[in-house]
Amino acid sequence: MAFGAVLILSGCTSYSRPEKAETQIAFGSDVARRGLWREAAFRFERAVQKEPNNARAHNNLAVALEAGGEFARALAEYKRALELDPGDTYIRRNYARFAEFYTSYTRTTGKATGGT
Amino acid sequence: MARNSPHPDPLPGGEREKRSRATGVFALVLVAVLTALPAFAGVTQVKLKLPLKPRLPLRGNEKIALAPFVIATEAEKARDRRLQNVDLQAEFQRFLKKQIEKKTKLEVVELPGDRKLPSQNLSELGRSTEYWRALGAETGAEIIVSGSLEFRVEDRSGYKTEEYVSPIDGRTYYRQVYVEQTGFLFDIVFLVFDGRSGEKILQDQFKDFRQTGGRRADELQGLFENLFSLENQILNLFVARDREAERYIFTD
Numbered sequence: 397m398a399f400g401a402v403l404i405l406s407g408c409t410s411y412s413r414p415e416k417a418e419t420q421i422a423f424g425s426d427v428a429r430r431g432l433w434r435e436a437a438f439r440f441e442r443a444v445q446k447e448p449n450n451a452r453a454h455n456n457l458a459v460a461l462e463a464g465g466e467f468a469r470a471l472a473e474y475k476r477a478l479e480l481d482p483g484d485t486y487i488r489r490n491y492a493r494f495a496e497f498y499t500s501y502t503r504t505t506g507k508a509t510g511g512t
Numbered sequence: 513m514a515r516n517s518p519h520p521d522p523l524p525g526g527e528r529e530k531r532s533r534a535t536g537v538f539a540l541v542l543v544a545v546l547t548a549l550p551a552f553a554g555v556t557q558v559k560l561k562l563p564l565k566p567r568l569p570l571r572g573n574e575k576i577a578l579a580p581f582v583i584a585t586e587a588e589k590a591r592d593r594r595l596q597n598v599d600l601q602a603e604f605q606r607f608l609k610k611q612i613e614k615k616t617k618l619e620v621v622e623l624p625g626d627r628k629l630p631s632q633n634l635s636e637l638g639r640s641t642e643y644w645r646a647l648g649a650e651t652g653a654e655i656i657v658s659g660s661l662e663f664r665v666e667d668r669s670g671y672k673t674e675e676y677v678s679p680i681d682g683r684t685y686y687r688q689v690y691v692e693q694t695g696f697l698f699d700i701v702f703l704v705f706d707g708r709s710g711e712k713i714l715q716d717q718f719k720d721f722r723q724t725g726g727r728r729a730d731e732l733q734g735l736f737e738n739l740f741s742l743e744n745q746i747l748n749l750f751v752a753r754d755r756e757a758e759r760y761i762f763t764d
Binding site for chain 2: 425453455490501
């Protein structure tokens with residue numbers, strides 16, 4: 397926890413222009429790579445608030461929400477990211493992988509599935 | 513009249529040519545790197561651990577009875593010597609019991625070894641509500657697991673086309689080589705019943721295929737290779753499991 401706090405504080409000093417969406421994305425992705433997904437989600441959420449039409453921010457928020465188990469919200473964010481930038485390969489790949497997982501996750505219990 | 517240059521070139525012609533060629537190559541590499549950079553810059557891959565919900569809606573501490581499974585390859589056992597070496601029913605029951613006891617909080621209820629199934633047909637088994645209800649009442653099990661098992665050992669040896677570069681002329685040729693391989697196929701259909709009502713609550717199927725080098729690969733080892741690769745999916749019927757996933761995030 398102390399490590400997390402130190403990391404966040406040091407991050408705040410190095411990302412000195414928090415008002416910009418890209419600063420939030422940079423900081424969020426930095427903490428995400430360290431596995432601090434709640435902080436990352438918070439940062440990406442801020443980025444989305446700053447720039448609601450930023451597909452990258454929506455994609456990153458979707459990944460952070462997915463990591464936190466908020467799948468329904470993650471789905472909405474992936475869809476929004478794709479809507480804003482339908483040609484982006486990374487967003488498309490993320491969405492395809494998420495869709496595969498989410499479909500199996502929400503499969504109704506008690507129904508024959510016939511296959512692995 | 514030839515005039516001497518005020519700044520004579522200190523490099524001889526060959527050296528100058530070499531240098532200009534090196535500069536050209538460097539410039540080309542630089543351009544290539546700079547062109548490729550935007551495609552990679554600003555994206556990184558991250559790993560997530562995604563939870564997989566249990567397929568059955570359980571409290572987690574139910575009593576579970578492991579009934580026998582229908583062995584789909586029983587008829588072939590007489591003809592296939594390799595299948596005779598494997599007691600599929602016993603090995604699978606032992607594996608399943610061990611995994612459930614080790615990785616869940618379910619209480620496994622022992623059944624008498626000579627327990628007979630009402631049918632060898634999977635569909636009829638699924639409809640034998642009365643049988644499963646009686647078994648539930650007899651053992652006190654809240655859930656009962658049965659289904660079918662299929663295990664096959666396949667000789668996959670044969671001629672395969674292989675690329676071959678001749679050490680004499682350096683040319684590439686294609687040749688047929690005989691490769692000895694054994695395939696292990698495992699197919700499970702799970703039927704899960706409510707011990708109180710006898711109703712089927714879940715049917716699911718898992719398949720795995722492994723291939724190893726050599727014609728005389730061990731059957732039991734092959735069977736366990738199959739089982740361990742399906743372990744996560746089997747346990748996920750009863751308890752939540754994790755799955756690792758990769759995603760891309762933008763860094764700027």
